[in-house]
Amino acid sequence: MMRMTWLITAINRRMMKLLVALALIAYIACDFLSLKNRSIQEQGELRIEQKIDEVCLVNWCFVLLIPSMSQKYPPVKFLSERDRKRILITGGAGFVGSHLTDKLMMDGHEVTVVDNFFTGRKRNVEHWIGHENFELINHDVVEPLYIEVDQIYHLASPASPPNYMYNPIKTLKTNTIGTLNMLGLAKRVGARLLLASTSEVYGDPEVHPQNEDYWGHVNPIGPRACYDEGKRVAETMCYAYMNHTRYDIVLQILQEYSEPICKYCKHNQILHFSCFTIKYVDLVNGLVSLMNGNISSPVNLGNPEEHTILEFAQLIKSLVVSRSQIQFLPEAQDDPQRRRPDIRKAKMLLGWEPVVPLEEGLNKTIQYFRRELEFQANNQYIPKPKAARMKKGRPRHN
Numbered sequence: 001m002m003r004m005t006w007l008i009t010a011i012n013r014r015m016m017k018l019l020v021a022l023a024l025i026a027y028i029a030c031d032f033l034s035l036k037n038r039s040i041q042e043q044g045e046l047r048i049e050q051k052i053d054e055v056c057l058v059n060w061c062f063v064l065l066i067p068s069m070s071q072k073y074p075p076v077k078f079l080s081e082r083d084r085k086r087i088l089i090t091g092g093a094g095f096v097g098s099h100l101t102d103k104l105m106m107d108g109h110e111v112t113v114v115d116n117f118f119t120g121r122k123r124n125v126e127h128w129i130g131h132e133n134f135e136l137i138n139h140d141v142v143e144p145l146y147i148e149v150d151q152i153y154h155l156a157s158p159a160s161p162p163n164y165m166y167n168p169i170k171t172l173k174t175n176t177i178g179t180l181n182m183l184g185l186a187k188r189v190g191a192r193l194l195l196a197s198t199s200e201v202y203g204d205p206e207v208h209p210q211n212e213d214y215w216g217h218v219n220p221i222g223p224r225a226c227y228d229e230g231k232r233v234a235e236t237m238c239y240a241y242m243n244h245t246r247y248d249i250v251l252q253i254l255q256e257y258s259e260p261i262c263k264y265c266k267h268n269q270i271l272h273f274s275c276f277t278i279k280y281v282d283l284v285n286g287l288v289s290l291m292n293g294n295i296s297s298p299v300n301l302g303n304p305e306e307h308t309i310l311e312f313a314q315l316i317k318s319l320v321v322s323r324s325q326i327q328f329l330p331e332a333q334d335d336p337q338r339r340r341p342d343i344r345k346a347k348m349l350l351g352w353e354p355v356v357p358l359e360e361g362l363n364k365t366i367q368y369f370r371r372e373l374e375f376q377a378n379n380q381y382i383p384k385p386k387a388a389r390m391k392k393g394r395p396r397h398n
C-alpha cells in the first residue's frame with residue numbers, strides 16, 4: 001500500500017498531462033482507422049461528428065501539452081502532506097521576498113506571494129508561475145486578505161529611503177494597517193507570523209553595537225520617520241497581539257551594518273547598491289530558522305562586520321567595473337552615524353551567523369539590481385512620481 005502511494009505521488013502532474021494528451025491522440029487515430037471501413041453515406045455523417053470531436057480534442061491537447069512542454073521549474077523537494085506548509089509571503093516579489101520564495105518553493109512548500117508591485121517585480125518570481133505549489137496575488141496589504149495559511153512572512157513595505165519617502169502616508173499605512181491586516185489573518189487562521197522589521201527602528205543609535213533590548217533613538221517628525229516609526233508601530237502591534245492572543249508571533253530585525261563617514265556618499269546606482277549590505281542568502285536562512293524556531297521576540301539578523309560607506313562605494317565600484325566618480329554630498333537629515341547589530345541572541349538561540357563572504361554577497365546583489373536597472377526605461381530605480389488622486393479639490397493619499 002505504501003509503495004502504491006509512493007508510486008502515485010511520484011508520477012507528477014506534468015507527466016499525467018502528457019499521458020492524457022497521448023491517449024487523446026491515440027483515440028483520434030483509432031477513430032480515423034475505423035472510419036475507413038464504413039459505407040460512403042455513413043462516412044459523410046461520421047466525418048462531420050468526427051471533425052467536431054477532433055477540434056475539441058486538439059484544443060484539449062494544446063491546453064494540456066503546451067504548458068507541460070514549455071514550463072521548466074527549478075527542482076522542488078517532495079514533502080509529505082504533514083510536512084508541507086501553506087506559506088504566505090507579503091512583499092514576496094521584492095529583493096528579500098523573492099529569494100525567500102525560491103528557498104521555500106525548493107524546500108517543497110506551498111507558497112503564496114502577495115505584492116502590490118510598488119518596488120517588487122513579477123519577473124522576480126515568474127519562474128514559479130504555473131507551478132502547482134505557487135500562487136501570485138496582486139494585492140495591497142492595506143486591504144484585508146482572506147486565505148488559509150500556516151505561516152506568514154510579512155515583508156511588504158518600501159525599504160529604501162527614496163522609496164519610503166516617495167509617499168510617506170502610504171508607507172505608514174502599509175506598515176500599520178497592512179500589519180494589522182496580516183495579524184488579523186494570522187489570528188483568524190492560527191498562523192505563525194514573522195515581521196521583517198529594520199535596523200532603522202534603532203534610528204541614530206546612542207549605544208553601540210545595538211542589541212534587541214535597545215529602544216532606539218528615532219526622530220518621530222523627520223523625513224525617515226514614516227518608515228522608522230511605521231516599523232516600530234508594526235513591532236508594537238505584534239507584541240500586543242502576542243500578549244492578547246497568545247499566538248506565536250516572531251519579530252525580526254533586518255540589519256544594515258554600515259558606518260557612514262562624515263559625509264553622505266551618494267552616487268546614482270552606487271547609492272542603491274550600498275543600501276543593500278545584507279547578504280540575502282544568509283538572511284533568508286535566518287528568516288526560515290526564526291520562523292520554525294520557538295523565539296517570540298525580536299532577533300537581530302545582520303552582519304556585525306563594519307565598513308564605511310566610502311569603503312562600500314569603492315568596493316562596489318570595482319565589482320561593477322564602473323568609471324563613475326564617487327561624490328560627497330551633505331549628510332541627509334537624521335542619517336544614522338553608526339550602526340552595528342549585536343547578533344549574540346541569533347547565534348545563541350538559532351545557531352545563526354552570516355557565512356557568505358562580503359564580495360560574494362555583493363556580487364549577487366549587484367546582479368539583482370543590474371537586472372532591475374535594465375528593466376527601467378530611463379535607467380532610474382526610483383519610481384516616478386504619479387499625480388495624487390484628487391478628491392473634492394484636495395489631493396488624496398492612497
Ligand SMILES: O=c1ccn([C@@H]2O[C@H](COP(=O)(O)OP(=O)(O)O[C@H]3OC[C@@H](O)[C@H](O)[C@H]3O)[C@@H](O)[C@H]2O)c(=O)[nH]1
Pocket residue numbers: 090091092093094095096097114115116117118119120121139140141154155156157158159160174196197198254
Ligand atoms: O505597500 C507596499 C509596498 C511594498 N510592497 C512590496 O514589498 C516588497 C519590498 O521589497 P524591496 O525589494 O523593495 O525591499 P527588500 O526586499 O529589501 O525589503 C525587505 O527588507 C526590509 C524590510 O523593511 C522590508 O519589509 C522587507 O520586505 C516589494 O516587492 C514591494 O512591491 C508591497 O507589497 N506593498
